[in-house]
Amino acid sequence: MSQSQTSPRSRSTTRHHNRPQPGKAASHPLFSSRWLWIRGLVLPVVCLIGWEGLSHIGFFPPNLFPAPSTVVQTIWSLTLSGELFQHIAITLYRVVVGFVIGSGAATLLGALTGYSRLAHQFLDPLLQSLRNIPSLAWVPLFILWMGIQEPSKLALIAVGVFFPVYLNLMSGVQQVDRKLVEVGKVYRLNSLQLIQRVFLPATLPAYIVGLRSGLGLGWMFVVAAEIMGASQGLGYLLVDGQTTGRPELILASILLFAGLGKLTDAVLATVGHRLLYWQDSYGLQR
């Protein structure tokens, strides 16, 4: 931040972390910072082309490892029949609902155990020991309690989402700078104001990290839930592809999972960057 001391920046401009740097060669679009994200695409594209080529010369057996074009065709026909939309919709619904439930509970409990020492002493040991149970171990119990339908699936996803959000939020609250809290005390903020004006913004970075890894686990557990028994959803396509011997269906499902997972994470990441424009960190300056 070399220029920042001579020119104050309005807030709107400080939000653009990736503003073009004057010194760096801005001549070619590939090197200007607006297009830097293209770099991330280079390797995947090369791999896809190689895969397609190798499939065409028969290097990969088509009945086990179909070409990308076959996979795309599968996705396309699923789209045309309207099936794909339904599968995506139900899977997305499960992830979102499970995520909201899990992160909601984690937010309440994490904030509580982070802020109050008493709550920490009572609740955290229990939650930490629950965390050590591999989440999939809950499956039989959930199915017994809630049946094979939606509730048990949502519960599993919620459990997966819960722990990263809980842990990050709790330690985030605990690590809020004592010195900033003291400033709040000097100005006589009451507990509620202190939470709202100091703890909440100070905890936000850790919280967003927690939400993002929680969402990642949510996607992981929706696959598990749908593999174990579903008649719809992207996870069901995996099972369907396996039982009917259609690897292109499995690959299509995997690709869609990758795309959707990335997309939802990007949404969270963007919201995070918007909220954390004030951060002074190495990652933002590159």
Next chain:
Amino acid sequence: MAYSDKPNSASSDPFTPETIMLRLDGVVKQFSNGFMALDDIHLTVEVGEIVSLVGTSGCGKSTLLRIIAGLDVPTLGQVWVNHQPIASPQPEIGMIFQEPRLMPWLTVYENVQFGLAGLSKAEKEHLTYLVLERVGLTAFAQALPRQLSGGMAQRVAIARALITKPSILLLDEPFSALDAFIRMKLQDHLLEIWQYDRPTLVLVTHDIEEALVLSDRVIVLRSNPGRIHQEFVLDLPRPRKRTDLRFQQWKERLLNALDLTADSRSSSSAEDPLPLEVY
């Protein structure tokens, strides 16, 4: 150890003359680990007076200031600010820490307003620009803390403390993290700003010159347990020049006074001596 037996009554104290802003009466601070940080501190500071507290590291200067600010409670004794007994932070007491302690998510403008309560937006804006002008940072109102230099950030902290118009301002080594040149500039600047409302200043410092430039009175503390060792009323005319002969003579006197406390320097001085107690 003869502590004064005065009760810690919450009534205001009728025997203190009107012109007294701060009064410490037999203040003792013993930490939970048994360490005696302060022992029987008696001190009065007049309205508008500038007092410096100096002493070796770990002699309890910060502890004393925190007790005056109401951030810590004394084990024994009583603090009065403006004739009110102090047990918790009060609006008329301003505090400036060694670090700026700005909220990194707020702009300079919002940081300065942090302690303002119960005013309309227009009034807030008026006051904010008033103090920002005094510290010379109007142009940086919309900047974020990470865009400020150390000296600028500390000026924002000063503005944040000034905006509530405290009648007494406590400063704990406010410029010690800055380089010598900026420090000198800010010392002069502090005096300039002080002229507007003339709040009482109690300043903790390691820097003898800083004490000499700023204060009417210098109090030398001695450590383990922290006690007032000596007190000097500075008869130097203002504005003070660091190169003045009298100034230099005073400097020598104070250095000598500080040297007397060298025998107890062995006591440990943790960098961050405040555990979770304040939470």
